[in-house]
Amino acid sequence: MQNLTTIGFIGAGNMAYALISGLINNGFSAQNIKLSDTDAALLSLRADEFNLEVFTDNVKLAAQCEVIVFAVKPQVLSLVCKELQQHINHNPLIISIAAGVRATDINRWLGGDTAIVRTMPNTPALLGKGATGMLANEAVSDKQKALAGQILSAVGSCLWVEDEKMLDAVTALSGSGPAYFFLLIESMAKAGVALGLDEASAEKLSIQTALGASMMASSSDDSAHQLRAKVTSKNGTTQAAIESFQDQDFEMIVAHAMRAAFDRSREMGTELGDDD
Ligand SMILES: NC(=O)c1ccc[n+]([C@@H]2O[C@H](COP(=O)([O-])OP(=O)(O)OC[C@H]3O[C@@H](n4cnc5c(N)ncnc54)[C@H](OP(=O)(O)O)[C@@H]3O)[C@@H](O)[C@H]2O)c1
Known part of the structure; x- marks a missing residue:
């Protein structure tokens, strides 16, 4: 510089x-x-x-x-x-x-x-x-x-x-995005506790998994979609979880949440600029 x-x-x-x-x-x-x-x-x-x-x-x-x-x-x-x-x-x-x-x-x-x-x-x-x-x-x-x-x-x-x-x-994507990942980390840790893990272990595993997955996605030549396909064996545990996400229309949940952030961002832009 x-x-x-x-x-x-x-x-x-x-x-x-x-x-x-x-x-x-x-x-x-x-x-x-x-x-x-x-x-x-x-x-x-x-x-x-x-x-x-x-x-x-x-x-x-x-x-x-x-x-x-x-x-x-x-x-x-x-x-x-x-x-x-x-x-x-x-x-x-x-x-x-x-x-x-x-x-x-x-x-x-x-x-x-x-x-x-x-x-x-x-x-x-x-x-x-x-x-x-x-x-x-x-x-x-x-x-x-x-x-x-x-x-x-x-x-x-x-x-x-x-x-x-x-x-x-x-x-709506990266500005508010860290909070979406925090929510996922939090939800996975809570679900881990519900399955019998102690709180500290569940939180540690959840955070480290987010870090590892993010590092893999950023360092690999494969897309996130390809990486997911590679770790989803037929009839395996990951497939069971992904199918459950899809049954609840996970993509649509994310799309709605980001649309809400986008709309709010536009509203706030108008509010913040309207001070004359
Ligand atoms: N933190 C983030 O991760 C993040 C991410 C994206 C965007 N941003 C944006 O980055 C901006 C700064 O965020 P921040 O977290 O650094 O805020 P911050 O820690 O509150 O720092 C802002 C500083 O500006 C001072 N200030 C207030 N009025 C001033 C004036 N008239 N002249 C000079 N200085 C004045 C504040 O003093 P007082 O505290 O005494 O008022 C404070 O020390 C925000 O607009 C935020 O939207 C932040």
Whole structure:
């Protein structure tokens, strides 16, 4: 990554921490990272840990950065944007990681004609294992797009989508997705206890199985469907379980749940953008 670029983070919470750690671990110089937050104690902690420059004034930070990452909660984003509106004449690239807030609303709050990359990361980003959907508006150059990709790659894998609606689909899949897997882990552990295992063993087996299956799916050339077929012997135990899932229309249950997340994401986008 170009160490000449200065990246400023507004909001010093969990996600900023994950991204800054990822950037520094990938060789980006802490001297070119700046951080602002309203919480002076948190800033002091971050400054000590990363040895970077911190600000309690977002405007001062923004003036010094070519890339500004919005890492505040969605509900405060409009305030942050409006505060910066008169102070981004140097045309920085804006990267928002705030869930649900549309790039069109961010652009309007910033006064228009701003280069904006809206992203939808997920919680495993905190471990460097995130999955992030990204959307660039028309003002973003190819160089800025590449830079945004490099920054988000510091916490996992990224892919670009073409419109806001596709970010709602990303939200329904990978954004909310970790919770679906937690639910499956939880349900399998409970079912294991019902079959006689003690709670700790059932939970351990359930978590390790999720980890192993996920690693197999990500490292194998086979699709998830092929991997499933390979471990499902005719008349065996796995087949009995899969048939039971299918009898309850498991695919439809998942499809309905994701449609509900997609619809809610669209609703929230409207609610969060409707503050003028
Ligand atoms: N955590 C995740 O896994 C995850 C996943 C996907 C997307 N996201 C998105 O990432 C964003 C950040 O999430 P997070 O978990 O890092 O939140 P967080 O830990 O609450 O961090 C946000 C920080 O911003 C500070 N802040 C509030 N108002 C501010 C202002 N006007 N100027 C500067 N800083 C301000 C907050 O201070 P106070 O606490 O004092 O208000 C807090 O320290 C959110 O929009 C969320 O939707 C998070």
